[in-house]
Amino acid sequence: MWYKFSALFxxxxxxxxxxxxxxxxxxxxxxxxxSYGIKDPFGFIMTFFSSNLIILISLVPFxxxxxxxxxxxxxxxxxxxDGKYKEPIHRE
Numbered sequence: 001m002w003y004k005f006s007a008l009f010x011x012x013x014x015x016x017x018x019x020x021x022x023x024x025x026x027x028x029x030x031x032x033x034x035s036y037g038i039k040d041p042f043g044f045i046m047t048f049f050s051s052n053l054i055i056l057i058s059l060v061p062f063x064x065x066x067x068x069x070x071x072x073x074x075x076x077x078x079x080x081x082d083g084k085y086k087e088p089i090h091r092e
Contacts, residue, residue, distance in 0.1 A: 014065050014068070014069075017061050017065060018061070018062055018065050020061075021058050021059065021060075021061040021062040021065075022058075022062065024054060024057075024058035025054075025055050025058040025059055025062070027054065027058075028051045028052070028053075028054035028055035028058060029051075029055060031047065031050070031051035031054065032048065032051035032052065032055070034047075035047035035048045035051055
């Protein structure tokens, strides 16, 4: 029972992290689009690069989530439980 609650907590934590990450990425995209309306060249360059930095930084946790899901799926396919790694059997 406790294992299921712990798994739900971790899943909710990662879903919340992904949602916050996507929201910041959308904010960065809207800032990027609005930077094209700036007439001042210096202001345009600063807004353009800062919006790209916001997008890149906000997508890193989302990429980490995808990587964790990929690793979890690999472990699940190998039939592992409790985080113990078992070497696959290679027969020649």
